[in-house]
Amino acid sequence: MSETIKYQLDESRLPRSWYNINADLPEPLAPVLHPGTKEPVGPSDLAPLFPNGVIEQEMSLERDIDIPAPVRDAYRQWRPSPLYRARRLERELATPAKIFYKYEGVSPSGSHKANTSIPQAFYNHAEGVRRITTETGAGQWGSSLAxxxxxxxxQIEVFMVAVSYHQxxxxxxxxxxxGAQCIPSPSDRTEFGRSVLAEDPQSTGSLGIAIGEAVEMAASAQDTRYALGSVLNHVLLHQTVIGQEAMEQMAMADAYPDTIVACTGGGSNFAGIVFPFLGQALRGGPNIQAIAVEPTACPTLTKGRFAYDYGDTAHLTPLAKMHTLGSSFKPQGFHAGGLRYHGMAPQVSHLHDLGYLDARAYDQLECFAAGLRFAKAEGIIPAPEATHAIKAVLDEAEECRLGGTEKTILFNLSGHGNFDMQAYTDYLGGKLKDLGGSSDEVAMALSGLPQV
Amino acid sequence: MSETIKYQLDESRLPRSWYNINADLPEPLAPVLHPGTKEPVGPSDLAPLFPNGVIEQEMSLERDIDIPAPVRDAYRQWRPSPLYRARRLERELATPAKIFYKYEGVSPSGSHKANTSIPQAFYNHAEGVRRITTETGAGQWGSSLAxxxxxxxxQIEVFMVAVSYHQxxxxxxxxxxxGAQCIPSPSDRTEFGRSVLAEDPQSTGSLGIAIGEAVEMAASAQDTRYALGSVLNHVLLHQTVIGQEAMEQMAMADAYPDTIVACTGGGSNFAGIVFPFLGQALRGGPNIQAIAVEPTACPTLTKGRFAYDYGDTAHLTPLAKMHTLGSSFKPQGFHAGGLRYHGMAPQVSHLHDLGYLDARAYDQLECFAAGLRFAKAEGIIPAPEATHAIKAVLDEAEECRLGGTEKTILFNLSGHGNFDMQAYTDYLGGKLKDLGGSSDEVAMALSGLPQV
Incomplete structure (x- = not known):
């Protein structure tokens, strides 16, 4: 029998500021380097790509950064998002653990990505920008920016990895x-795209190529800027509305998480739910265990190196110190498109390196199985990315059952699976395979890391 | 610039009862007749198909019918659903009209259908039923029952119209x-299905055939019952949570609708938002104009006849007095799958016949255009069914602009379009055509109405 426990904040409780973990880091982040000079970049280096409002946030050390009124106003369409206690799932798992989840699939684009697309659009609009370019793989980010x-x-121009564009x-x-425009990448719209096509007219593209095209187009037009959906500090900052709301909602439940779980692609939904809690811990509050969950086929935190690397394969972007598999790493074709990036957010990488975050990797079959178990219990079909978090939660809950431990687990259900039914069709039809690790490919890609 | 005005009820305000308009009808509904004897049916005639809890509601004249606690509990996953003031749309239309919309796409299955699938599942479960059969065309109802x-x-067995099953x-x-099972219909699982296949092995099915198969399977197994997603009194009853919540939310906005708009296929989302307001009017409260919007390609209210007819093409179901195009009417292939039924809910038909409801029909191109205009203004892509309501709202708002009238319009946004992107792809690609009316087909199908 169903037993729904939902914690819904009144909209007056929507956070008024984002939480910037840079203010509480025990050691500062390594600087971002210019790809040409390999010197630390300043605001003027980023100005061709981002509006000033965003650049300031990227470099800020202020702890609380005001959310502009029009952004809060747009957030209010779906925020505060609900937090649920997964009572049916707990019962089915026969676990003494208490499982809570924050649900970000209620946004109009179906994932947490709208939390950052909206402020990025706002700052661009406020500074007179007319057009934003970006790239998208799975499409969640492109949808949110649209x-x-x-x-x-x-006007939004989305360079969509050609294979995804067609699939x-x-x-x-x-x-x-x-009203957005989608362009299959590589395209003839940019010099870089044309050079890729000249070399390989059949190229099906990659996220790295699409980034290269979007960056080139933004840098070469006065009224155009570029937007990124993960990895960068300001993106993670915008996502902290998730964790701040969750903290209030956990208080409504008279609970505090021992363990927080989220999947990691570029790191933004993970940071969004974890950083507000981790910040409290860094300031002397209760400790938490934070678990970042990634696919074995793209094991950035569990098998990558913490080193300077490019954000794209074309090496047009600045160099950031981050966990990376090497910018030439091409993950195999698995079904969580949002977790296919070779790098990891510098903030997440840095905190992992300092020992504040745990990471683990799962293969896709066990993740889909976990996702369906969750769907049947809780009535929501999760995005394939989010099934990675669910798999880790199921393992944690099972450990609690075996040990009789009453742990409180919170995870981020970053999006719904409505646009991913092909993945579920393939899984249910027995057509998916486990891909295992990628040690050789990782080693090869890592051998090409830039000298800094 | 965005300007979101959302009215969110606290979950303690989720309705405790459904509203039964049968209690307030100025004249009673015509009785439902047995397909064999053509005598009024009693509860025992319906017992092979429905649980008693549902049969009681189908026939009840009580005004307020308690919502069982486990049903309210399951509703709470997404209810109360939000009501929005469409400020950006109003501005874009330069209309003095105030436009409000209730958004039912927040349910886990993406439409209002879960409002009735949950109580139907509850009553079946409570009476020891193990399996429910149903049919689905577009898939919204099947998804909600699953x-x-x-x-x-x-266990849910969904007979899915074969052409939809494959498309x-x-x-x-x-x-x-x-965990539901989908069976392409016609199938070899039922006698009726086998007879259809024997006659036409290439049959791509129809809603009428699928209903026939689902009814046959339910009637012939002790532990199995049947569920319908629209048309019947108990289904419309369950949907009245929409209008009851909307009434409270309009009060929060210090407003009351002059006009209420919803699309009509079988009539349930329309009844859901309209009946609580219409009931108040019938009991001496403020008058409202209620507009039922249907596709010109399936013009049940605007071109159908108010007469006794079968619910299915196989003529296994009881006869109901309703607006009908004739049970042999086959609508052309247009993109609002939820609006393709030949009949209309008896309650809606009866109230239309008594002059309490207006109806109008639109062709699909103008509806998709209206839907996209709404999406760009309000950030939600509507289901193709709901674009019919939006088109009527746009016309009403334009009339207000021309006349300088400050009317208050409320409409039901019955679902999102996440699963209907093929329709939008076709529309955006210029591949959709208007289908116009279907006068000849209607006349022919009507000529076959049963003698009662």
């Missing part, structure tokens, strides 16, 4: 419905 | 993810 573009009257027409239609 | 089956531990694999995967 939505934000509609709300803030900006995911519904994601494309979603973006186009909001 | 969800409810997972929550109440029932909409993602809807199928959604249902199967919740």
């Amino acid at each position: 939505l934000a573009g509609a709300l803030f009257d900006l 995911k027409p519904y994601r494309r239609a979603f973006m186009e419905s909001f | 969800l409810a089956g997972a929550l109440f531990d029932l 909409k694999p993602y809807r199928r995967a959604f249902m199967e993810s919740f």
Whole structure:
């Protein structure tokens, strides 16, 4: 029998500021380096790509950064998002653990990505930008930026990895419905795209190539800027509304998490739920265990190196010190498109390096099985990315059952699976395979890391 | 610039009872007739198909019917659903009208259908039923019943119109993810299905055939019952949570609707938002104008006849007096799958016949255009069904602009379009055509109405 326990904040409790973990880091982040000079970049180096509002946030050490009124206003369409106690799942697992989840799939684009697309669109609009370029693989980020573009009257150009462009027409239609333009990448719209096509006319593209094209187009037009959906400090900052709300909602439940779990691709949904709690711990509050969950086929934290690397394969972006598999690493084709990035957010990488975060990797079959178990118990089909977090939660809960431990687990359900039914079709039809690790490919890609 | 005005009820304000408009009808509904004897049916005639809890509601004249605690509990996952003031849309339309919309796409299955699948699953579970059969065309109803089956531990068997089964694999995967079984109809699982296949081995099925198969399977197994997603009194009853919540939310906005708009397929989302307000009017409260919007390609209210007819093409179901295009009417292939039924809910038909409801029909191109205009302004891509309501709202708002009238319009946004991106792809690609009316087909199907 169903037993729904939902903690819904009144909208007056929507956070008024984002939480910047840079203010509480025990050691500062390594500087970001210019790809040409290998000297630390300053605001003026980033100005061709980002609006000033965003650049300030990228470099800020202030702890609390005000959320502008029009951004809070747009957030209010779906925020505060609900926090649930997973009572049916707990019962089915026969675990003494208490399992809570924050649900970010209630946004109009179906994932947490809208938390950052909206402020990025706002700052661009406020500074007179007319057009934003970006890249998308799975399509969640492109969809979220398309939505934000509609709300803030900006033209959005999305370079969509060609193979996804053709395989995911519904994601494309979603973006186009909001008035965005989707361009299969590599394209003839940029010099870099043309050079890739000249070398390989059949290229199906990659996230790295799409980033290269989007960056080039933004840098070469006066009224155009670029937007990124994960990895960078300001993106993680914007996601902290998740954890701040969750903290209030856990208080409504008279609970505090022992363990917080989220999947990690670029690191933004993980940071969003973890950083507000981790910040409290860093300031002397209760300790938490934070578990970052990644796919074995793209094991950035568990098998990557903490080193300076490029954000893209074209090596146009600045160099950041981060966990990386090497910018030439090409993950195999698995179904969690949002977890296929070779790098990891510098903030997440840094905190992992300092020992504040745990990481583990799972293969996709066990993740889909966990996702379906969750769906049947809780009534929500999770995005394939989020099934990684669920698998880790199931393992934690099982450990609690075996040890009779009453742990409180909180995880971020970063999005729904409505646009990922092909993955579930393949899984249910027995067509998915485990991909295992990628040690050789990782070693090869790592051998090409830049000298800094 | 965005300007979100959301009215969110605290979950303690989730309705405690459903509103039964049968208690307030100025004239009673015509009785439902047995397909064999053509005499009014009694509860025992319906017992092979429905649990007693549902049969009682189907026939009840009580005004307020308690919502069982486990049903309210399951509703709480997403209810109370939000009500929005469409400020950006109003501005874009330059209309003095105030436009409000209730958003039912926040349910886990993405539409209002879960409002009735959950109580139907509850009553079946409570009476020891192990299995429910149903049919689905577009898939919204099947998805919602699959969800409810997972929550109440029932095996769900969905006869899915064969052409949809093959064209909409993602809807199928959604249902199967919740553990439901999807069977392409016509199938060899029922006598009726086998007879259809014997006559036409290439049959791609129809909603009428699928209903016939689902009814046959339910009637012939002791532990199995049947569930319907629209048309019947108890289904419309369950949907009244929409209008009851909306009434409280309009009060929060210090407003009351002059006009209420919803699309009509079988009539349940329309009844859900309209009946609580109409009931107040029938009891002497403020008058409202209620507009039912249907596709020109399936113009049940605007071109159908108010007469006794069968619910299915196989003529296994009881006869109901309703607006109908004739049970042999086959609508052309348009993209709002939820609006393709030949009949209309008897309660809606009766109230329309008594002059309490207006109806109008639109063709699909103007509806998709309206839907995209709404999406860009409000950030939500509507289901193709709901774009019909939006088109009527746009017309009403334009009339207010021309006349300088400050009318208050409320409409039901019955679901999101996440699973309908093929329709938007076709529309954006210029591949959709208007279908116009269907006068000849309607006339022919009507000529076959049963003698009663």
